[in-house]
Amino acid sequence: MRVSTVFATLAFIPLPLKATDISGQVFIVTRGAETIKLALVPIAAYKREDVLATVKAVDVEFTKTREKTANFVQVVHEAYKEVDTARERFSSEAKYQEANKFSALASDLMRLEFSARRRSSFLNGSGIYFEQLERDHRVVATAKTDAEGKFTMKIPDDGEFALVASAHREVPDNIELYFLDRSRQTTHRLDE
Numbered sequence: 247m248r249v250s251t252v253f254a255t256l257a258f259i260p261l262p263l264k265a266t267d268i269s270g271q272v273f274i275v276t277r278g279a280e281t282i283k284l285a286l287v288p289i290a291a292y293k294r295e296d297v298l299a300t301v302k303a304v305d306v307e308f309t310k311t312r313e314k315t316a317n318f319v320q321v322v323h324e325a326y327k328e329v330d331t332a333r334e335r336f337s338s339e340a341k342y343q344e345a346n347k348f349s350a351l352a353s354d355l356m357r358l359e360f361s362a363r364r365r366s367s368f369l370n371g372s373g374i375y376f377e378q379l380e381r382d383h384r385v386v387a388t389a390k391t392d393a394e395g396k397f398t399m400k401i402p403d404d405g406e407f408a409l410v411a412s413a414h415r416e417v418p419d420n421i422e423l424y425f426l427d428r429s430r431q432t433t434h435r436l437d438e
Contacts, residue, residue: 269398272391272411283395287413288388291399294406296383303382304375312369319362326355376412 268291272284333348368374386407389399401407 266401267398268401268409269396270409272395272397272413274415282415283391283393284413284415285391285393285395287391287395287397287411289390289397289399289409289411290380290385291387291401291407291409292379292383293386294408297379297408297410300375300379300382304378308369308374312366315362315366315369319359319366322355322359322362326352326359329355373412376410379410 270289272287272289274282274284276282329348329352333345333352336342336345336348387399387401389397391397
């Protein structure tokens with residue numbers, strides 16, 4: 247099973263001094279240009295400074311771990327290529343017992359690389375930002391999308407806020423994870 251993650255981000259929302267209704271729609275567009283409306287997705291509003299503090303804290307905490315994991319993935323990948331080359335050489339020389347040993351080692355290295363890549367994807371994905379944001383900061387307002395993916399929420403405070411949401415969708419042989427942080431201006435697709 248492959249896990250796909252989408253992290254979509256838009257812009258901070260400066261709001262007037264009185265309570266403001268915000269409405270929107272949560273949907274994805276597939277590679278085949280199909281629009282899928284996401285129902286029952288929880289949406290949360292956080293203060294802008296809380297989101298920025300969370301991003302900074304997570305980046306500080308995980309920068310070294312991200313680098314070490316990326317280096318580990320590269321080392322394991324290189325080891326796999328060397329072992330696979332040795333397996334091919336022994337196989338072509340009809341040294342099948344040795345080739346089988348290298349084949350088993352190559353298989354173990356492939357599984358290790360897969361696990362390390364999954365860990366790297368998690369460390370570089372948006373899930374850790376969402377976890378820390380939910381753990382460390384107070385939600386200002388919440389809403390949930392309807393069957394058409396539409397929502398409305400009332401922001402009770404003045405200032406700048408970020409709307410965040412995460413959802414998943416199960417498709418044959420895959421689970422797709424989606425994260426929306428309406429506080430930046432880029433869109434990223436991870437874990438493909």
